[in-house]
Amino acid sequence: MRPNALITGASGGIGRAIATAMAETHHLHLTGRDRSALEALADTVPSASVHVADLTAETQIAELARTIAELDVLVHSAGVLHMGSTEEVGARRWRESMEVNVLAPVELTRALLPALRRSAGHVVMINSGLGHRSIAGSGAYSASKFALRAFADALRLEEAAHGVRVTSIHPGRVATTMQERLRAWEGLPYDGDAWIRPEQVADAVITAVTLDRGAMITSLDVAPEARR
DSSP: OOOEEEEETTTSHHHHHHHHHHTTTSEEEEEESOHHHHHHHHTTSSSEEEEEOOTTOHHHHHHHHHHOOOOSEEEEOOOOOOOOOTTTSOHHHHHHHHIIIIIHHHHHHHHHHHHHHHHTOEEEEEOOGGGTOOOTTOHHHHHHHHHHHHHHHHHHHHHGGGTOEEEEEEEOSBSSHHHHHHHHHHTOOOOGGGSBOHHHHHHHHHHHHHSOTTOOOOEEEEOOOOOO
């Protein structure tokens, strides 16, 4: 019987790479908003279920949780990036940053805690280097990622008695479409070869999830190797 892993944001980028890396060992619950992309991914792996959901909607989170009775790994990979100065980024984008990057992981985790406790499972938060620091223009995004890190730290302490492990993964710049948008905002060229590959972030997730009991990776930074 395969263990079960739910991956949000599985339709592309880091989420898709994590799903591919876990496909040989887990039944995947692929979650996102793009049905065609999720179904295309599901066709490439041995065992998967597709769940199209808007995780900012509590009713859809509740429905998703009702369909998943057993869960061993929950990976929060969905996210949005809104860059701009405090003057430029208004309340709508701040709210979306918090709803997608923080509140959706909180509510989905809460809904799935019974299943995670039964399996002594593992929650993985795909955070960011900007979950450790802010730069000019990253106020909304960094604030959401700082909050996600705080949630992970609290959850880890709260769920230790149930055997649930919690890991934050903090990648630096990753070669994804989000990075392309960030580089465009910075007015700089995009060079995917200069940054982390999504598959390398997936490797970090696998390392955390497969670590023998008795130890836990609480937080892991993944940075691009310095060019020579």
